[in-house]
Amino acid sequence: MRVGILTIGNELTTGRIQDTNTAYLAGELASRTYEVSASMAVGDSQSAIKGGLDFLLPLSNAVIVTGGLGPTADDITTECIAKAFGLKLYLDEKALQVIKDRFERFKIRWSDNNAKQATFPKGAQPIPNPVGTAWGYALKRNRKIIIVVPGVPREVRKIFPEGVLPILEKASGRKKVVVLTKTVKLFGLAEALVDDALSDVVYDRKTLSIGFYPRFPENHIVLTARDTERKRAQKNLDDVRKKIEERLRKYIFGYDNDTLEGIVGALLTERKLTLAVAESLTGGLITDRITNVPGSSQYFERGVVSYSNRSKTDLLDVPEHTLEEFGSVSETTATLMAEGVRRMAKTDLGLSTTGIACPTGGTERKPVGTVFIAVTDGRRRVCRDFQFRWDRRRIKEITSQWALEMLRQFILGLE
């Protein structure tokens, strides 16, 4: 079943409000195997609304329309739809009473323009609004369904599952299809090379799709399997996932809702390891990410943002002469920072970053984007240097990602 989405409102065509309804509806529909034919946003005008319907209806079995159902003069959706199909309007007394009761319950003064919210094209089936005053409705014309709901995102999120979905499900009447998805999350391999690696994966395009989504600094591969039988869908999904893992295992750090900091946190918890972090370049971004994970206080002991040389000496025990001889951005300093923070915090692991992100801080030998990351457990120590080419913020982001990835590899003994 193909569903079109039409969002209405000048606030959308002027960019004043970011439309979130389309993405919400498209996601909900796709996860239930409805195909979204197209989505459109048009302004509050009769011709634009009619034009939108004229375009979407031939492509779709149903069209969901959001917005323009409020009480004010620029809310013209219902009027336009009635006109487009040559229908008269009627006031639904039952809906009107529910809306009036709502006003009373919330002690809002009633004004007569609110009756508009209980007015529908003749033949429409009203859809109650449990969280607002503008009701929606569904209309069948020429074997197509037009479903109209208010545009307030919060109301859409309530009316869609409760009022809209049952109508679509009844109308589609098809055999139930199971949809399973799996997101594979990678880091450390360029987008085009991920694509290359996937190019010879053989799979049935009718029952499975592979989507590729770069999410700086990560790359996400999304597998979606559809089948009338859950077991077959699951097997299909697992088979393709394994093929991808064979090709890209080294770069896969997690699945679905995993975050790199969450994966690292789970590893630390599982192995009962504790961690301390010394950041210069990343300025706290690594520990910010680490502490986004609930329960991180179990393994994360402390972080030090040693921006000044003195703080590197005070808090990390990096000797002054090292800073003088090698500079604060050097392999020696990075390694001593990781060792120092580990020793002073008495943790199992120490992690550090140092580098140059400032437009003016670079030199010929150490240009902007020079980064050192070190990790140690007191016996083994790993230090890598990088040369990044982004702006200050992106250099911080990719450095924090590499630091967490190096820590993951260190714990797993992969490096």
Add this chain to the structure above:
Amino acid sequence: MRVGILTIGNELTTGRIQDTNTAYLAGELASRTYEVSASMAVGDSQSAIKGGLDFLLPLSNAVIVTGGLGPTADDITTECIAKAFGLKLYLDEKALQVIKDRFERFKIRWSDNNAKQATFPKGAQPIPNPVGTAWGYALKRNRKIIIVVPGVPREVRKIFPEGVLPILEKASGRKKVVVLTKTVKLFGLAEALVDDALSDVVYDRKTLSIGFYPRFPENHIVLTARDTERKRAQKNLDDVRKKIEERLRKYIFGYDNDTLEGIVGALLTERKLTLAVAESLTGGLITDRITNVPGSSQYFERGVVSYSNRSKTDLLDVPEHTLEEFGSVSETTATLMAEGVRRMAKTDLGLSTTGIACPTGGTERKPVGTVFIAVTDGRRRVCRDFQFRWDRRRIKEITSQWALEMLRQFILGLE
């Protein structure tokens, strides 16, 4: 001049990605008095892309198409557009070289599928991409302009003003209108109260518009003045800005591209003050924000993320008995943390946060969302307590915002 927007990608019609390009483009176009005829999102399919163009072109003088220009097999926009207009494709050697150079400069391995990003329909005018590898292009057919750009939001935000707008401006050939905008940034007043405060501001709606954009945890007011004369537009803008300042001065921390961390950084620089930060709850988010500002090493000495009690004692000199008596989340501890980090770092100012963001960490007396923020210069000390009601991440975000705001007020003597 009427402009249509067509965004392409299965990730949009399946709701996997929230489309932000449409709102950006619509806002930019509207602020320059172009009318957006309609916007649409379609999947990566020949018929959907052709359908979208067939719908938008009759309504519009120009259509901006975004997405589907990458190197991978599901990037089919250019192929579809060429087919739709019966045009052949050609490889632009100049663009190819620029893209290859970019790969080399960033040390990314070249693979031949990237040549697709320098392939255009015959007759198209290539539009360089200064921040990515997929070039855009413009095509004139039947007195309409089709402008195609990549879908990466960051690239759209660069290519639109530099490559797209000049083409639209040349084509529209209308009397030049000066458009001036001013964004006023507020923090600390609820959305509805900002709206209330603005309700009696009198202004000419024909030449000025006021937009209101909640950007958690900030609120932004955007003034846009349009006039054939720059001087008049500027005066109009200034007059309304002053009216807003009269009503909301207390909550305004900056304008346009200002960030709160940038404003605080400028204040510290100007007054030659240095800063050290001790974070518990915020886990490094405050110093991450502070160090996003180029030049922050001039005033930011160190940060300490004292997640464990021992680190509070070691690095901040908070006595163990204080932690036992008052708890790590208390006014006393917050104040001692700010004083301790300041003393140990020998800076002018000390800032601290402590609180409970963990779903399981709350108690009846100190529920989840309890936060203390302290700031001191060694003589004055200010500590405020808060009770926030969001999730872990939002509690961290609003706490970092309040911490920076309290620091700003402290420096300015406003508290």
